[in-house]
Amino acid sequence: MKQLLMLGTLALGFAAAGGSQAPMTMPSSSPLTATAALRDPAGQSLGTATFRQVGPGMQVTVEVRGLTPGRHGMHIHEYGRCTPGIDPATNTVVPFGGAGGHFDPAMSRNHDDPQAPNRYGHGGDLPMLMVGADGVGRASFTTEKVSLTGMTGILNRSLVIHANPDDYKSDPSGMSGPRQRCGVITRNNFTVRDYFLPGPQDFPEGIAYNARKGVIYTGSAQDGTIYAVNTDTGAVSKFSEGGAVGRQSALGMKVDAQGRLWVAGGAQGTVSVLSPDGMTLKVLETPKSPVAFVNDLTITPDGTVYVTDSTRPVIYQIDRMMNLKAWLDLSTTPIKYGPGINLNGITATPDGRYLLTVQLNTGDLWRIDLRTRDVRKIMGGLTHGDGLLLEGRTLYVVRNGMQVISKVSLSADYISGTLVAEEPLMGLRFPTTLARVGNNLVVPQSQLDKLQDGTPETPFRLTRFPRF
Incomplete structure (x- = not known):
């Protein structure tokens, strides 16, 4: 029952061992939705991102506070860990480095703009977040590069907002600078x-x-x-x-x-x-x-x-x-x-x-x-x-x-x-x-x-x- 082990020859505990048992919720036929609480490196919750699957498109809405006015790079990262770790852009330990690199379902290994097909650029390359003079950033868009299910699924991955604009060309992250906000994308009303x-x-x-x-x-x-x-x-x-x-x-x-x-x-x-x-x-x-x-x-x-x-x-x-x-x-x-x-x-x-x-x-x-x-x-x-x-x-x-x-x-x-x-x-x-x-x-x-x-x-x- 495996597919990729042959590429060379062909082309636990529950929560924690002894931990309490979480309630379980039956799946629903309603559209998939998810939420990410966006936190700063100190762990303070300063915003929210919501995700809703509608057919092949995913609707994304972001609102976050406390950022400098202007444009900020925003990406889906591979892992659901908003912890310190190594940033592949700098090869140093940084806040939210545990989220890994950009989500790249087609293995393009290339940073590109949000309209690029996934075979040419990371699926996680999103439109930039625009922050006003009041320090509040808002974005609302629909994308088909990623989804809440299937090969491009982003559940239990991370949304990361950076300090600088994204040039949409420089690998690995568009010169978008330090990671300032991070949130794990969690499905709503469902527990495993x-x-x-x-x-x-x-x-x-x-x-x-x-x-x-x-x-x-x-x-x-x-x-x-x-x-x-x-x-x-x-x-x-x-x-x-x-x-x-x-x-x-x-x-x-x-x-x-x-x-x-x-x-x-x-x-x-x-x-x-x-x-x-x-x-x-x-x-x-x-x-x-x-x-x-x-x-x-x-x-x-x-x-x-x-x-x-x-x-x-x-x-x-x-x-x-x-x-x-x-x-x-x-x-x-x-x-x-x-x-x-x-x-x-x-x-x-x-x-x-x-x-x-x-x-x-x-x-x-x-x-x-x-x-x-x-x-x-x-x-x-x-x-x-x-x-x-x-x-x-x-x-x-x-x-x-x-x-x-x-x-x-x-x-x-x-x-x-x-x-x-x-x-x-x-x-x-x-x-x-x-x-x-x-x-x-x-x-x-x-x-x-x-x-x-x-x-x-x-x-x-x-x-x-x-x-x-």
Whole structure:
């Protein structure tokens, strides 16, 4: 269930461990809105920015006090931290340096004006703030460079106002000078619970819930470490060390009826089976191949396991005696493999009749009949589709690069589907899959887009939220 780990070969606690439990609010169908309280370096609140999503455009209104008259550069910065840190423009520690550089969703690595397409300039490059003689600055505009959801989403990032005008050409920040005001952009009327992971390079990819033990398992795409997270206390322990036999990476995972944890091994082409106390019971190997990519798996009601490979057009089957074989040659079906990541997330229907699987590079959702091996397309449009969770006839599709979770309503025979909602939570960072915990869902914010190029936001986190 990952997309970017293969670029080289192809083109926690809740709040704090033991902390109080925040109330949770159901998502709304009303337009997304957000607010940033703008503070000076001493922490005094001196203004507010509001954000409202209206179709493809985002309406922004800013009012702030105590600035010198004239024009001031204003930008969306990458991180939601209004703390001291290193300013890349000066390479020194400055107020609000913790907000990082300008938000650059298209990785343009170029400062430009607010009308420039994101491929040419930072998405976070905004119009300047005009401050009057009374020291009050006001701005109101609509932009399509950034939004409150999707690949250009700015939730849990920062709005920063600088001391000087922006020349809209000088890298990295238009010669706009010191950072004078900062506010974290927070979604209105919505609360989530975060479980934080301890490692600076965890990149959590898979997730599974063991209800009998009350723990969430999550695995590192970087080194295969598997953590157990207590869902009540938020305490995190190491369930299995990274680099175990047959597991240099931990991708899709599921817990079976015996409490064993099944783990897809990615480029190693393996599936590992761990005991309830974390010991490796068996490592199942698919045929050796330089392009193997065992990505996700699902367990049917009779205990049979089905496994996707994102680069080889085959679905593997593991029977209850732990014998692995190639079960379906996808090259003989309507599913056509192309460059990049193909079949990704997979799940079985409760009656054990069908498999549902999503193809990341095409956005197609497929139904596979386990009796006849007949393959039919359910729907398209789910680009960047990664992990799946089926609840009755509701299918949740985690769309990693789109940074949303899509809710699909399926027909009774699972042969058609309708997209009914998309949820960005409080700002997702390349989510990969999800698991159900009680009446909530939990998603890893993997940041796999930062694995080979970029600096991830730490600590890594799993985010828990109500079903929507």
